[in-house]
Amino acid sequence: IAGITQAPTSQILAAGRRMTLRCTQDMRHNAMYWYRQDLGLGLRLIHYSNTAGTTGKGEVPDGYSVSRANTDDFPLTLASAVPSQTSVYFCASSLAGEGDTQYFGPGTRLTVL
Amino acid sequence: GQNIDQPTEMTATEGAIVQINCTYQTSGFNGLFWYQQHAGEAPTFLSYNVLDGLEEKGRFSSFLSRSKGYSYLLLKELQMKDSASYLCAVRDSNYQLIWGAGTKLIIKP
Numbered sequence: 001i002a003g004i005t006q007a008p009t010s011q012i013l014a015a016g017r018r019m020t021l022r023c024t025q026d027m028r029h030n031a032m033y034w035y036r037q038d039l040g041l042g043l044r045l046i047h048y049s050n051t052a053g054t055t056g057k058g059e060v061p062d063g064y065s066v067s068r069a070n071t072d073d074f075p076l077t078l079a080s081a082v083p084s085q086t087s088v089y090f091c092a093s094s095l096a097g098e099g100d101t102q103y104f105g106p107g108t109r110l111t112v113l
Numbered sequence: 114g115q116n117i118d119q120p121t122e123m124t125a126t127e128g129a130i131v132q133i134n135c136t137y138q139t140s141g142f143n144g145l146f147w148y149q150q151h152a153g154e155a156p157t158f159l160s161y162n163v164l165d166g167l168e169e170k171g172r173f174s175s176f177l178s179r180s181k182g183y184s185y186l187l188l189k190e191l192q193m194k195d196s197a198s199y200l201c202a203v204r205d206s207n208y209q210l211i212w213g214a215g216t217k218l219i220i221k222p
Contacts, residue, residue, distance in 0.1 A: 043156070044212070045209060
């Protein structure tokens with residue numbers, strides 16, 4: 001692994017189903033983030049984690065949950081998917097002290113029907 | 114509220130120079146970032162400004178005026194591969210990034 005990986009690359013999901021998007025980084029970055037990107041809108045922060053064991057809510061947290069059991073992994077769970085959660089989801093990470101520059105994974109394209 | 118404004122779309126010619134503007138109104142300021150995003154791909158870091166002035170990196174330069182809440186990204190000697198969206202983001206008082214919707218840059222031969 002080099003950088004940040006996300007899985008799956010894309011997914012079509014029925015409304016009401018539970019779904020976990022996976023994110024793994026091997027850069028030993030302490031901070032990780034989940035964003036959604038919708039056409040015509042800027043990236044919007046869903047949840048973040050400044051360090052393993054801690055998480056925080058971003059701008060649009062409703063309907064999503066996260067956990068940070070270790071430094072490398074930061075999964076995002078949709079407990080009961082709804083069509084408005086159709087979006088492209090990006091995971092990012094940063095190392096405090098480098099101007100906190102965020103580095104992004106390749107994204108997951110999620111469609112909820 | 115917090116707001117980042119940038120033009121939706123710009124067109125430029127290969128070999129020319131283009132300036133993409135970004136204005137912001139945020140609760141606090143702890144740096145401004147520019148990212149490049151090709152269609153269907155992840156954003157990639159281009160530049161970071163925290164002090165007023167110009168930062169130059171090869172063909173790309175970024176300028177910041179904190180008093181005016183204004184930044185621009187300058188791309189010189191445009192190449193077809195520069196066709197992408199350019200995202201402006203400001204780190205606010207909570208150290209979270211607030212993102213603009215992006216400027217889609219179309220390069221014509």
